[in-house]
Amino acid sequence: xxxxxxxxxxxxxxxxxxxxxxxxxxxxxxxxxxxxxxxxxxxxxxxxxxxxxxxxxxxxxxxxxxxxxxxxxxxxxxxxxxxxxxxxxxxxxxxxxxxxxxxxxxxxxxxxxxxxxxxxxxxxxxxxxxxxxxxxxxxxxxxxxxxxxxxxxxxxxxxxxxxxxxxxxxxxxxxxxxxxxxxxxxxxxxxxxxxxxxxxxxxxxxxxxxxxxxxxxxxxxxxxxxxxxxxxxxxxxxxxxxxxxxxxxxxxxxxxxxxxxxxxxxxxxxxxxxxxxxxxxxxxxxxxxxxxxxxxxxxxxxxxxxxxxxxxxxxxxxxxxxxxxxxxxxxxxxxxxxxxxxxxxxxxxxxxxxxxxxxxxxxxxxxxxxxxxxxxxxxxxxxxxxxxxxxxxxxxxxxxxxxxxxxxxxxxxxxxxxxxxxxxxxxxxxxxxxxxxxxxxxxxxxxxxxxxxxxxxxxxxxxxxxxxxxxxxxxxxxxxxxxxxxxxxxxxxxxxxxxxxxxxxxxxxx
Numbered sequence: 451x452x453x454x455x456x457x458x459x460x461x462x463x464x465x466x467x468x469x470x471x472x473x474x475x476x477x478x479x480x481x482x483x484x485x486x487x488x489x490x491x492x493x494x495x496x497x498x499x500x501x502x503x504x505x506x507x508x509x510x511x512x513x514x515x516x517x518x519x520x521x522x523x524x525x526x527x528x529x530x531x532x533x534x535x536x537x538x539x540x541x542x543x544x545x546x547x548x549x550x551x552x553x554x555x556x557x558x559x560x561x562x563x564x565x566x567x568x569x570x571x572x573x574x575x576x577x578x579x580x581x582x583x584x585x586x587x588x589x590x591x592x593x594x595x596x597x598x599x600x601x602x603x604x605x606x607x608x609x610x611x612x613x614x615x616x617x618x619x620x621x622x623x624x625x626x627x628x629x630x631x632x633x634x635x636x637x638x639x640x641x642x643x644x645x646x647x648x649x650x651x652x653x654x655x656x657x658x659x660x661x662x663x664x665x666x667x668x669x670x671x672x673x674x675x676x677x678x679x680x681x682x683x684x685x686x687x688x689x690x691x692x693x694x695x696x697x698x699x700x701x702x703x704x705x706x707x708x709x710x711x712x713x714x715x716x717x718x719x720x721x722x723x724x725x726x727x728x729x730x731x732x733x734x735x736x737x738x739x740x741x742x743x744x745x746x747x748x749x750x751x752x753x754x755x756x757x758x759x760x761x762x763x764x765x766x767x768x769x770x771x772x773x774x775x776x777x778x779x780x781x782x783x784x785x786x787x788x789x790x791x792x793x794x795x796x797x798x799x800x801x802x803x804x805x806x807x808x809x810x811x812x813x814x815x816x817x818x819x820x821x822x823x824x825x826x827x828x829x830x831x832x833x834x835x836x837x838x839x840x841x842x843x844x845x846x847x848x849x850x851x852x853x854x855x856x857x858x859x860x861x862x863x864x865x866x867x868x869x870x871x872x873x874x875x876x877x878x879x880x881x882x883x884x885x886x887x888x889x890x891x892x893x894x895x896x897x898x899x900x901x902x903x904x905x906x907x908x909x910x911x912x913x914x915x916x917x918x919x920x921x922x923x924x925x926x927x928x929x930x931x932x933x934x935x936x937x938x939x940x941x942x943x944x945x946x947x948x949x950x951x952x953x954x955x956x957x958x959x960x
Contacts, residue, residue: 453647456500459681460653462660463493471503471649476637494639499683502645506638512605513619516627523600528552530597532560533569533590536582540571543578559625596621605632690953697839697944699958700932701821704841707865707960708819711858713843716801716820723754725789727796729765730803731880732909734780735788739796746825746836748792756790761807764913765789775908775918794825798842799880799925805844806914806921814919815847821928832940833898839928840901850920852883852905859887859903859924867935867960871900878902880910880923887926893939901926935960 460468467490470479480490497503515523525531528550535550547557561580564570569586573579599618608631611619622628641649659666659677666672694702705715728740738744756762764773766786772779798820805818820842828834845858856873863871868889876886881904888897903924912918929941936955938944943951 453644453651455679456502456644456648457651457653458676458679459500460658460678461493461496461681462655463489464496465653465655465658467493467497468649468653471497471639471641471645474638474640476639479639491637496681497645500644500681501642502648504640504642506640508636508638510634510636511608512632512634513608513629514605514632516630518625518627519600519622519629522628525551527594527597527600528556529560529563530590530594532556533564533582533586536570536580536586538581540573540575540579540581543580546580594618600628688953693957695952696936696955696958697929697932700935700960701839701928703958703960704866704928705819705821707862708821708841708843711861713817713819716798716805716818716842717822718801718804718820720795720823720825721748721792722795722800723756723789724791724793725754725756725762725765726803727793727800729769729784729789730807730910730914731799732768732907733879734769734782735785736782737879740788742827744827745796746794746827748794751792753787753790754792756786757807761913762786762789768909768913772909773913775912777907777909779909796826797824797925798822798840799923802842802844802923803910803914806846806911809846809915811917813846815845815849817843817845817847819843830942832894832942833930835929835941835945838941840925841928841931842925843923844906845922846915846919847922848919850905850922855885855903855905855922855924858922863887863931865960866931868931872897876902876904878904880907881905882907887924889934891939892934898930899927900930932958 463485466485467479467483470482473479473482476487476490476494479485479494480487483490485493494503494505498505522528531550531552532546535546543557543561544554547554547560552560561570561572561578564586565572567585567589569583569589571581571583595614595618599615599622602615608619619629623631657676659672659675662672662677693699709715724740728737729735733739766784767773767779768775768777769780769784770782801820801822802818809816821839823837824840825837828836830836843858843862845854847854859873860871870889872888872890873885874888876884878884881902884902884904886902887900889900890896891898901924903922903926906921906923908918911921915921929944933939933941933944935958936944
């Protein structure tokens with residue numbers, strides 16, 4: 451496009467930015483022109499379409515402080531403050547935390563870190579007691595690599611770090627909310643030959659008419675002036691249609707797969723009593739999964755009504771002595787009150803237990819599936835969420851066996867896009883035989899667990915169903931299954947509500 455044609459198509463924003471194009475940095479153009487960043491970016495994009503400039507984008511990886519990092523930069527790392535608060539005598543650990551001005555949740559990192567460095571001595575005597583030792587006193591005399599790193603000026607360019615600083619960075623990245631890596635886009639401007647010529651020409655706004663008004667027509671003001679041409683070649687904004695969230699697309703498709711395989715859908719509340727979530731599934735009342743650190747308990751209503759007395763007594767006997775299954779049970783005293791507590795269901799297997807209890811002998815053989823939300827008190831990372839989807843399945847059939855279980859799983863995963871999956875032996879309180887389902891993650895270079903499967907134990911089936919029939923069961927985490935299709939390497943990105951991601955992510959096609 452020749453220079454005259456380019457000038458005739460320039461918008462007011464483009465004309466305003468022209469005198470500053472010799473500045474190569476986008477930020478510098480914004481500063482010198484006094485224009486808003488969105489105005490400058492829009493003008494440069496239009497100029498790029500006309501072949502006047504090239505916008506060169508690069509990415510810079512910077513280390514920034516998290517919420518804890520801001521606190522620790524100001525007040526010091528918690529383990530160092532903890533160490534400073536110790537004496538040569540054993541002191542109750544809670545008193546040390548109070549003296550150091552630390553929160554209770556910081557105790558584990560302090561004690562764990564200092565024990566690894568052999569800086570403290572610990573003993574238990576009506577609580578946890580701690581004292582400093584000679585190694586600890588030496589640590590107080592010098593600053594650690596992590597402390598020195600936090601003293602740096604943030605944000606920090608990763609490329610500029612020395613080997614010892616990289617070591618400190620990795621150590622701090624492994625801890626919660628101290629530092630994090632952020633990627634920043636850098637945009638620079640390069641003039642084309644046309645842009646070089648255009649930057650030397652003075653173009654005045656008053657020489658062009660961008661909008662013709664009745665007043666200008668009456669006064670004749672338009673005479674002798676140039677009208678800005680409409681630029682029909684300019685890029686126009688993309689229009690994005692409304693559509694289902696991509697996770698919901700995958701859920702709908704997976705449900706269709708189970709239905710096509712002859713399964714009926716199970717549905718139920720996300721709030722379940724501990725009876726159905728744990729006890730009916732032969733999970734002992736002292737099992738770690740029933741601890742508050744793993745499960746979300748409901749405060750109101752705190753307790754639920756239990757089912758028929760006869761079933762409750764059967765479950766009690768199963769736990770205490772195995773009931774009529776030939777098992778010895780867990781051999782402890784089962785407490786009914788513990789089974790009344792309400793929880794956010796930790797697995798959709800609670801629906802399988804309820805379904806077994808609702809069936810009659812005439813309903814067998816049959817098979818059911820569920821796909822829904824579950825909740826566990828997990829620490830968030832690239833492969834864990836505290837709220838996640840799980841797909842559940844049961845097959846109740848006198849002729850069912852372990853090979854059938856593997857066949858159902860292989861068929862489902864094949865339809866979900868996985869040609870190969872690994873099955874390995876595992877343990878669950880409510881199945882025997884039991885297996886774990888894994889796939890190899892191409893980016894993280896490790897096997898990722900999808901979930902468990904197996905054949906329900908007689909201790910589960912007999913009291914709920916009334917007869918001891920093989921029941922195939924599985925419950926893989928669904929969110930992990932769909933990551934590879936969408937090319938997402940961090941499970942948290944499934945629900946980050948990024949509008950750009952929602953617009954551009956590919957449609958589920960399984």
